Amino acid sequence: MFWTASAYHGRVRTMWRDSDGKGKKMTNRRVFILTTCAGLAAATLGGMARAEDRVPLKEDEALAKEFNYVIDAAKVDGHKFPDFKPGDRCSKCQIYEDGPNNMGGCAIFPGKLVAAGGWCTSFG
DSSP states (O other), rough: EEEEEEEEETEEEEEOOOSSOOOOEEHHHHHHHHHHHHHHHHHHHHHHHHTTEEEOOOOOOOHHHHOOOOOOOGOOOTTTTTTTTTTTGGGGSEEEOOOOOEEETTOOOOOTEEETTOOOOOOO
């Protein structure tokens, strides 16, 4: 059983469709809103469970080496990386997502957690 919505003279008409293709019209807006909220909650909770499954990024991994990732930004050589400024760290980056235990997500390293005090060459 699934639902469909279609525009009809400026209004949304929502129908339940059974497996045989026959539809039954929803009787009120409350059913639609509750169904939508339940679906959004399930999608959100499913995403949260996956976020907790991420593992910390190690400096010796190939992608980490490609972006010169370090777990402690204090160890960055300012002569080798002139764009680095003291105080730069992952937690101040635009693409850093807060996470548990001073770790967080990063779009550069999907499926991994980076250290909040870390740094890489894509800092921005």
